[in-house]
Amino acid sequence: MIKKLLAVSISLTICMIIPASVHAEGDAQAGKQHAAACAGCHGDSGNSIVSTFPKLAGQHFSYLTKQLQAFKNDTRNAPMMAPLAKGLTDKDIADIAKFYSEQTISANPMPTLKGQDHEVESNKHSDNKNKETELKALLTFGGDLYRNGDLEREVSACIACHGPFGEGNKPAGFPMLKGQHADYLIQTLEDFKTSTRTKVADNMMHMIATKMTEKEIRAVSYYISVMK
Numbered sequence: 237m238i239k240k241l242l243a244v245s246i247s248l249t250i251c252m253i254i255p256a257s258v259h260a261e262g263d264a265q266a267g268k269q270h271a272a273a274c275a276g277c278h279g280d281s282g283n284s285i286v287s288t289f290p291k292l293a294g295q296h297f298s299y300l301t302k303q304l305q306a307f308k309n310d311t312r313n314a315p316m317m318a319p320l321a322k323g324l325t326d327k328d329i330a331d332i333a334k335f336y337s338e339q340t341i342s343a344n345p346m347p348t349l350k351g352q353d354h355e356v357e358s359n360k361h362s363d364n365k366n367k368e369t370e371l372k373a374l375l376t377f378g379g380d381l382y383r384n385g386d387l388e389r390e391v392s393a394c395i396a397c398h399g400p401f402g403e404g405n406k407p408a409g410f411p412m413l414k415g416q417h418a419d420y421l422i423q424t425l426e427d428f429k430t431s432t433r434t435k436v437a438d439n440m441m442h443m444i445a446t447k448m449t450e451k452e453i454r455a456v457s458y459y460i461s462v463m464k
């Protein structure tokens with residue numbers, strides 16, 4: 237037993253001194269340099285300005301590396317990202333993921349409703365008070381779905397995997413969602429639903445998004461975008 241423990245501790249020590257362990261964890265300083273090529277779309281510190289480009293700041297290391305690998309091996313379909321990811325080595329990916337995971341995500345302003353968000357046609361042109369009431373109702377609907385899901389239609393509660401504050405689950409590699417742009421969230425949920433984001437059939441989000449209505453997708457995305 238003691239011999240075994242000794243052997244384990246020696247091999248752990250060896251693991252810690254060989255450079256491969258640095259590689260697996262990433263070097264944020266090197267990552268920052270690589271990320272200069274990404275800043276045009278994702279912002280200097282991973283807070284993108286354009287709302288269809290996802291924010292990367294504060295996202296979990298494990299999720300970022302998984303997505304970059306998925307762009308690289310074409311299991312996540314994204315015409316803008318694939319050619320860029322194919323030019324990155326595993327070490328580059330780890331370094332970049334480390335850099336973004338250490339940044340802080342910025343808060344979003346309250347969402348502005350668009351044409352298709354108005355259930356009452358006349359509200360499209362009505363005063364701000366009606367619009368505010370409608371936005372509140374949509375956020376409440378989205379928050380309810382986030383926390384409770386829809387049992388009858390088998391839409392799982394988002395909170396179970398993405399956490400009470402939208403912080404995700406680091407050990408499980410479930411992404412943080414809070415503070416993400418609503419337009420990106422809507423787009424990517426639609427892409428899961430239509431198998432555009434990934435053709436991997438047992439992707440958890442594909443199975444969930446397939447059951448979501450258009451209204452649920454928009455409402456939960458608005459809700460998540462202003463979670464703190």
Ligand code: HEC
Pocket residue numbers: 270271273274275276277278288289290291292300303304313314315316317320321332424433
């Ligand atoms: C021309 C604009 C553009 C550039 C430059 C760019 N990206 Fe992206 N990135 C996108 C878009 C658009 C998406 C969303 C892809 C999709 O789902 O269709 C994305 C998605 C991602 C995602 C997934 C985020 C998530 O929440 O799932 C990561 C990670 C990422 N990019 C990293 C990078 C890195 C690292 C670089 C630099 C090497 C980079 N990007 C450069 C446009 C860009």
Ligand code: HEC
Pocket residue numbers: 290302381382391392393394395396397398409410411413421424425434439440441444456
């Ligand atoms: C059983 C766990 C689980 C549940 C429940 C769940 N998710 Fe997810 N979610 C995941 C996983 C895992 C991923 C990463 C998928 C991938 O790698 O392609 C993800 C990814 C996402 C993304 C993409 C994030 C990004 O940055 O691109 C969004 C948006 C999302 N989930 C929204 C939701 C919403 C809304 C709900 C509730 C209706 C929900 N999720 C319920 C596990 C879950």
